[in-house]
Amino acid sequence: MNRDETTKNTFALTTPLYYVNDLPHIGSAYTTMAADTIARFQKLLSKSVLLVTGTDEHGQKIERSAQAKEMKPQQFCDEIVPNFISLWKLLNIQYDRFSRTTAPKHASIVQEFFKRVWDNGDIYLGQQKGWYCVSCEEFKEERELLDKHRCPIHPTKEVEWRDEENYFFRLSKYQDKLLAYFDSKPDFIQPESRRNEVLNFVNQGLQDFSISRVNLEWGFPVPENPKHTLYVWFDALLGYITALLEPDDEPTLENALKNWYPFDLHLIGKDILRFHAVYWPAMLMSAGLPLPGKVFGHGFLTKDGRKMGKTLGNTVDPIELIDKYGADAVRYYFLKEIEFGKDGDFNEVRFIDVVNADLANDLGNLLNRILGMVKKYCGGKIPVVTAEHIDNDNPLKGLGLHLGEQVKIAYEALAFSQACNLVLSLVQGSNKFIDDQAPWSLYKQTRQQEVECVLYTVLESVRLAVYLLSPIIPNISTAAYQQLGFEVNFNDPTSIDLAPFDIHSKWGLLSSTQNLGTPQPIFKRIDLSKND
Ligand code: MSP
Helix, strand or coil, X not given: CCHHHHHCCEEEEEEEEEECXXXXXXXXXXXXXXXXXXXXXXXXXXXXXXXXXXXXXCCHHHHHHHHHCCCCHHHHHHHHHHHHHXXXXXXXXXXXXXXXXXXXXXXXXXHHHHHHHHHCCCEEEEEEEEEEECCCCEEECHHHCEHHHECCCCCCCECEEEEEEEEEECHHHHHHHHHHHHHHCCCCEECHHHHHHHHHHHHCCCCCEECEEXXXXXXXXXXXXXXXXXXXXXXXXXXXXXXXXXXXXXXXXXXXXXXXXXXXXXXXXXXXXXXXXXXXXXXXXXXXXXXXXXXXXXXXXXECCEECCCCCCCCCCHHHHXXXXXXXXXXXXXXXXXXXXXXXXXXXXXXXXXXXXHHHHHHHHHHHHHHHHHHHHHCCECCCCCHHHCCCCCHHHHHHHHHHHHHHHHHHCCCHHHHHHHHHHHHHHHHHHHHHHCHHHHHHCCCHHHHHHHHHHHHHHHHHHHHHHCCCCHHHHHHHHHHCCCCCCCCCHHHHCCCCHHHHCCCCCCCCCCECCCCCCCCCCCCHHHHC
């Protein structure tokens, strides 16, 4: 993280704009859950946050999907888009802007941007020959292809040969500038392995890429020559900028760029890294615009080692998962179980094991157990103890005092799994601490002061744990926080202002002046025998 990001008090980030060729699946949900978690974490830091998501609706892939359903493309898109919006609601995604590339204002932004690049002499007419994957909407090198000219990302699809006149963008002109930029901002592309991939690609020499198509109707006509349709990726990336317009703004670049631009983070999957880390920065350089702060390419969710997706038909239905297990469990599993940046296989048995072990047993039972003991041994009142009363060699205090800072570093590095594991160490430590200290037997021996110190230590540790997990499991954290006597709702941005990170991430906050709420299970153990 560079200085700018830590000192600025705004944070703008994007998910990709999803293709609407089909209903959203768990792969699209994955990026969005991660983006929402980052947005929520940044809000805890008291930043103003703008989360942009949306849909990418032009191009051949969508045109053909609509044809297959015998629908007009616009009508087809209009039917698919609400499914994204409703899935984001089910997943508890708090986005600020939903950018559709078929929105009328987007057309104006695209035109103006195209003109800038055109006026800069970076667009020319040429002949495009090559293999095109419609599912990727991308030309492929012959050497990348599987046998029978199949796409490596969509192995059931054959690429198509194209030999046509296209407009080209002078990407080659930006090779040195891009390399200089990558050099000056070593954390621009994350994780490190993806940065190396991009560096290799650029160092091999950049070729100009075609930004128009012929024989395609569904898209924007190229301003200089309406027989050509603008390449879907040229239009789609600009959807990020269109999203920045306020509802009443005239759709001009100047208006779009005035508040949140440049983005701090584009969160994407590894398959679209080149577009975001090479093509997009070069396009922005050509238009004379500042570049984003960071591009993070996460891995794929796989099933039996293959990318999950509609093309392969091997995806998991996110709605079914949420219906069965709830949004928090789904968010937690994918962010904790898969190291962000790496691929990860989905397995429902493992899913149940993880959420039962961590959320129901370790965390849920701990809260219930400690609230029960406070009721029994302290009349349901938070003991009159402060952090200073607790010995410095107390294992939970030892962990708790540094946890906030460590978890912050993990979130900032988008190491969600690490953030969860750090918090879990406090949760598991708390369970062990209760067993070791056996407050029930201290109570029998009328060692009340010790009982109270033990209970305070654990209560405070659970508080810190649920606070730090709130960007991932906001519903569970809200329920737990309220049982601990805080009127905080982690789903309500104004309420989050009441729980700023610099205060709530510190071990020792809990005070005897507040009243505990009614204990209730925060996460019900999943019992398959009852579900089936
Ligand atoms: N429309 C483009 C993005 C344009 S952004 C200006 C696109 N759309 S997509 O719907 O195909 O993919 C969107 C995102 O979902 C990508 O980041 C992609 O990596 C992600 N995923 C799609 N399937 C996935 C998995 N199986 N696993 C993880 N993420 C995956 O590309």
